[in-house]
Amino acid sequence: MNEEIDMTRIPRHIAMIMDGNGRWAAERGKPRSYGHQAGVDTVRRITAECTRLGVKFLTLYTFSTENWSRPADEVSALMGLVLSSLEDEIFMKNNVRFRVIGDIDRLPDDVQQKLRETEEHTAGNDTMTMVVALSYSARWEITQAVKRIIDERDPALHPLKMHIQPFHVTEDVISSHLETSFMPDPDLLIRTGGEVRVSNFLLWQIAYSELYFCDTYWPDFNEQDLHKAIADYQRRQRRFGKTEDQIENENQSE
Template sequence: MVYELDRNNIPQHIAIIMDGNGRWAAERGKPRSYGHQAGVDAVRRITSECTRLGVKFLTLYTFSTENWNRPATEVAALMGLVLSSLEDEIFMKNNVRFQVIGDIKRLPIEVQEKLQGTMDHTANNSAMTMVVALSYSSRWEITKAMHEIADEVKAGTLLAEDITEDTISKHMVTNFMPDPELLIRTGGEQRISNYLLWQIAYSELYFCDTYWPDFSEDDLHKAIADYQHRQRRFGKTGAQVEQEEKK
């Protein structure tokens, strides 16, 4: 099915919870690592298509802080997959800048070095920024921000009464990009799973049953088309928004 997209109303920041790799593999009688590898192919597809459509930021929930509790063999396989999947082609071919957010210090040193090398190599790319949330959770991020703000208050460089929403946003690890307009979760689950809780206050949420390895360009178009048919009110009434759009 072809979805007619308004190219003047493409979300500038799409965040995705890439769910369903393990179940996709299990249905095929394969180990979970097989599903994660297939998920990398989906990342390549969706990255290329987001770039083509004019999306400026694509943030992918790759590995949460809670995922450290998974079996050691799966964690090791995921870390190895991170190393092997950070290839130049996906970034240089599409002019994509690479960034990572999360508690990176917990990652194996070889993964940290690979991540930094990819960020350095793609720093001048400008079509889109792909942000990988790795060893990330929103509660970790918010706690980190509160510690930094408390340190500033303790040092006397910030007054407690001067703390605003903007103060908190500036201490988030996502402070270099706008909040997502659209959050997509694949795999059939309908929860946020500790992902960008501060940033998605007014994001449009889209849930689909498709497992991430099967998520196609057509599925992406369907999600964006659904987004484009919603009225984004930000606390205002529909009548107010319609009046503003007429101006």
């Protein structure tokens, strides 16, 4: 059964924790890499559907800094999948711009080069921006942002700038130094696979995001599942700390 969604209220930015690839493969007696490959096919389908619906930003949690502790063969297979999935078709066919966030310097050289090439090649696409979080964790990101702020105000590095003072550090300043400074915060965060946690993903940015968890493993997540998540999002009232009466008055004045 398809969920009815309001096409005038599509989330501008959807973030996804694509969980369940390994368990999906294990239930079929296959290695974890088999599940990751199936997950890439899901990425293609969901990307195409998000562009059709009018989503402007799609951020995918692909490989966390914690994932470096996984078995070497699985990490190697995942890096190979990253290379094979960065093909022109998924981006050029859907007019999608590609961006990457994370500790990219830890990735193999050939992966880094392919990421840069894909970013450059798709820079002119403007229907949607797909952001892939690779070697990423939110605590790492926030730590890096603080370091950048301090460096910019360090007289030893920048003699013409004053030493940083507490009043220099505002929410806007921190946001502008995050990996995601080029895009709005997520409206909706979806996690597949049955786990109910955010796993160190976009901790700063999801402060007011709507969270949606489902049991479906990522390889089985389809367009109907996406519609169900968006329909659930649209049934919620986003108050951002305001009362229901305040929201209603604001809506009436528009």
